[in-house]
Amino acid sequence: MSGAGAPDGELLDRVFLTRVIEPGDETGGRWVREYGAGEVVRRLRQGGAALPGASGKRWAGLVARASVARPRRDLAVARDAGVRFVCPGDAEWPGQLDDLGDGRPLGLWVRGRASLRMWALKSVAVVGARACTEYGAHMAATLAAGLTEQGWVVVSGGAYGVDGAAHRGALGAGGATVAVLACGLDRPYPRGHTRLIGRIAEQGLVVGELPPGDHPTPSRFLLRNRVIAALTRGTVVVEAAHRSGSLGTARAAQRLGRYTMGVPGPATSGLSAGVHGLLRGEAVLVTDAADVVELVGDIGQLAPDRRGPVLPRDLLEPAARQVLAALPASRAARPEEIARRAQTAPDDAIARLYELRALGYVERQGEGWKLTRQAVISVRGDRESG
Structure with missing residues (x-):
């Protein structure tokens, strides 16, 4: 059996008490702490005066349990x-x-x-x-x-x-x-x-x-x-x-x-x-x-960063993403309008539009620029998720 480190008498006394005292009984736990398991067992076996905190009725019930503990x-x-x-x-x-x-x-x-x-x-x-x-x-x-x-x-x-x-x-x-x-x-x-x-x-x-x-x-x-x-x-x-x-x-x-x-x-x-x-x-x-x-866990055991998949538009520079977001979803727009909506200069907007055309996001339509079909889907998804 176990009990290594505990005297045989202590082990037997505690086994005895598991048959008498209910789990989590703080009054019983206090008795064991204050008087020791052996003394609590002795008092229960003798059936004399109740230990502090136990009514006469409760003490009688514990003594009755103790009488059959083996x-x-x-x-x-x-x-x-x-x-x-x-x-x-x-x-x-x-x-x-x-x-x-x-x-x-x-x-x-x-x-x-x-x-x-x-x-x-x-x-x-x-x-x-x-x-x-x-x-x-x-x-x-x-x-x-x-x-x-x-x-x-x-x-x-x-x-x-x-x-x-x-x-x-x-x-x-x-x-x-x-x-x-x-x-x-x-x-x-x-x-x-x-x-x-x-x-x-x-x-x-x-x-x-x-x-x-x-x-x-x-x-x-x-x-x-x-x-x-x-x-x-x-x-x-x-x-x-x-x-x-x-x-x-x-x-x-x-x-x-x-x-x-x-x-x-x-x-x-x-x-x-x-x-x-x-x-x-x-x-x-x-x-x-x-x-x-x-x-x-220990310091440094961090959960992985929770992120959605990296999309091609996520790799664009911020200025290019800003111009892309400024294009209307359903029509062409002139560079001046796009620049105003993107809060940038017209020349900078035009330069970014040519970059975006090379990447397949926009196309020329007369004097204006419009989103490609694939870009419309991408930008619409951005706006809905935001």
Whole structure:
């Protein structure tokens, strides 16, 4: 088992407490910080006076849970499932989880060969709607694949929809991915993702706070999201309605000072309404992995300049472009009129017109000049785009 760097008693005490105290319970976390895990376990086993901050009813419930906690059995079941337990202070413990304060996990159950601490140092969360559209699944998979190709670890929640697409995108690109579950790792949830979670464990890591056999609940899903946010440098939300749980991950990331990003969707899509709300606040709009890496990566990792194709007219000198833009689109014009519209001298306008004729943009018509057919299309496109 894990726990290297933590005394065996400390490891057993923390395993015991994962069976008693719910994830994210800041009162329980404060007890552990102030009294130590061993003393909290002793008080719970004795069932005497409640620790500060617990009502009599709540304390009785915790004592009842403690009466059936069997940490050595939990460790044995985990070992049989290829799962280890990592405590704060272990070499594998990701230090950024300490940013959660008293709400940090008591420990983490980890399945997979890689080091969670090392992988978390360069990781990005990709989360979003369970009932996502094809667009959302495509964007999540493409983002994840692009991130792994640039050496980043993709973290998500193992759920249907965007989470599953992100994991598959990373795996398909031969990259690293971490699934953070809201249940015991020996009973992966959702059941329909059992094979996917198994593949993640082989190629990446599966992580959770809950001991073997524990089932997910709505509150545990929400609390799981804080771990995803804390583990990573930033969170990308791909499709999320106004009440989506993935917005909780984004809000947790913001509270922790992590980067928060959103992938925009159609303005008419309710599944993107939550993302658009984030983008109206402090979240940053991203459209691909390069955008994400520019934000969360090291100095100098810039996204490519976003520009349209270079057109022949873009290569003209400014004075020539000004004269070209001064020609009417549907008739010929005399040099004096063209010069006036271009705000230049007639002689300069005539010189530029001859240059433009050599390049196929204009032609003579009697005493005047007019655009060629191809130039009419080009100039009209310029004016419409402007």
